[in-house]
Amino acid sequence: MDLFNVISVDKAKELIDVNFKLGPKSEYVNLMDSLERIIYNDIISEINVPHFKRSTVDGYAVNSRDIAGASESIPAIMDYKGEVLMGKEPSTNINFPGECVYVPTGGMLPDGADSVVMVEYSEKMDSNTVLINKPNAHGENVVEIGEDISKGECIIKKGRKIRAYELGVMSSLGMMQVQVCKRPKIAVISTGDEIVDPKEEPKMGEVRDINSYVMQAFAIEDGCEPINYGVIKDDFELLKDTVNKAIDEADIVLISGGSSVGKKDATIDVINSLGQPGVLVHGIAIKPGKPTIIGKISDKIVFGLPGHPLSAAIVYKVMVKYCIDKLKGFTEEIFPTVCNFSMNYHSAKGREEYLPVTLTWNENEIIASPVLSKSGIISGFSKAYGFIKIDKNLEGIRQGERVLVYRF
Known part of the structure; x- marks a missing residue:
């Protein structure tokens, strides 16, 4: 029975970059x-945009020089020349000093105008005369051509x-x-004699398929097209045929289960049987998710994910999404939440740990509390808001220590 040859998360990503040309295609x-x-x-x-000078207020289009010094005690007396209708070119322009034209919000300015006086600072005396009691700066209340x-x-x-x-x-x-x-196509294959379809009633020793649905949901959230190949029993030839088909139809192949070192865990043998170089990585220094497999078949990347749902979810978020973003041409900007940690937590050095946490508000601070569960417990990640990344060189987190929480 071979043991893992564990490498770091960063080293695994370097191997992916060297061995695969992951780039977007367009449509x-x-x-x-x-x-x-x-x-x-x-x-x-x-x-x-806009392709014409546009008013930002209801008011009178003027040449700002004509109302310099205007006030309530000494208003500028303007000749009213008409109105600009919404969606129409002005039927009149400002041709002489002292002229003004009414313009609605969003309306086009007539030639000769360089600003708009808000209607609140004006008074219409009669059909030909408007008093303006406030000066305007050049360009005030106007969106210029190409300003947007x-x-x-x-x-x-x-x-x-x-x-x-x-x-x-x-x-x-x-x-x-x-x-x-283009949306990357993600093949999802769940393996194991103990796995049954969720529609079935599991017998003693059997469990319903979880990972297929979690992986498909992740793929949809990340803008991909999942292809579900169902539950494949622990049969070498059946799994080989399914993986071979998936390689032809998808950009990334995810095989859930069969990545450990048990006698019936056949994922490694299947990957190696379908062409060189086969398995590139078996074991990543990540917790949870250590028995992760990365393989190469016909220039396609294949992941062997742990069977435990939380482990598979973490590996997807850390490794699979890294590849998906490259296939999408997308670099996500992530802004974690700064929190105080609720307790002393020990973490074994040597593995990068991703710890699920819940968040609560306590007076003026956000408190992050770990979701503590045994391996294989499925409810941990549904209870969690997100996770904390603990560096492989750290021995844990102290109570009250500032931590960064990343959303699941």
Whole structure:
């Protein structure tokens, strides 16, 4: 029985970078279908937004020089030339000193105007005369041409996830088709004689399939397309055929279970039987998740995940998502929550530990408390808000120590 040849998390990621060319492929989708997708290339504006000078208030468009020094005691007397209608070009311009034109919020400024006086600072005396009792600066209450978006400006950088805000920006440019990164396809295979479908009633010694559903849900959350191959019994040929099919159909293959050193844990033999170099890693210095496998078949990456759900979840978040983000062309900005730890906690040196925690609010501070559970307990990660990363060189965390909590 071979034991693990354990390597660090960083070393495992280096091996992935060396052995795999993980980069995004692109496709075009309709604007509304681009929500939550990743931009493939920088988006450069071909137009100015707005493409005309626009008022930000209801008021009178003027030349600011004509109302310099205006006050309530000595208002500027202006000649009223008409009104700009919303969505229309002005039918009149300011051609002579002392003229003004009424403009609604969002309306286009007439030629000759450089600012807009809010209607609150004016008084219309009759159909031809307006009094203005406040001076304006040049450009006041006006959005200039290209002030929002200028022609040639990079408005959305590649690798950005499209939110409603980015979608709105693209709609302002008239972009109805968007080039985005393709969704990676993630094959999910659950193995083990003891695993049964959740629809079945498990017999003594059997458990319902958990990992397939957790991994599929993670893949969907991360913008991927999961492909579920069901539960595969501990049969070498059956698992080999399933993995071989998954290699052809998916970008990443996840095999849940069979990564330990038991007699029936066949994942390593299957990976090695399907081509060189086969297994690259068996054992990562991570807790939980030590018996993780990383293999290479036909230039595709294959992960052998631990059978325990919490271990599999941690390995997915730390290792699998690292690869998915590369396939998506996405680098996520993560801002952890700063908390105080609730107790003294011992951690064995030598392994990078990911400790599930709950959060509570105590007066003016957030308290992080560990979710303590035995290996194989499935409810731990459903109770947790997130996790704390404990460096492999640390022996634990002291009560009251500041920690960073990352969301599950």
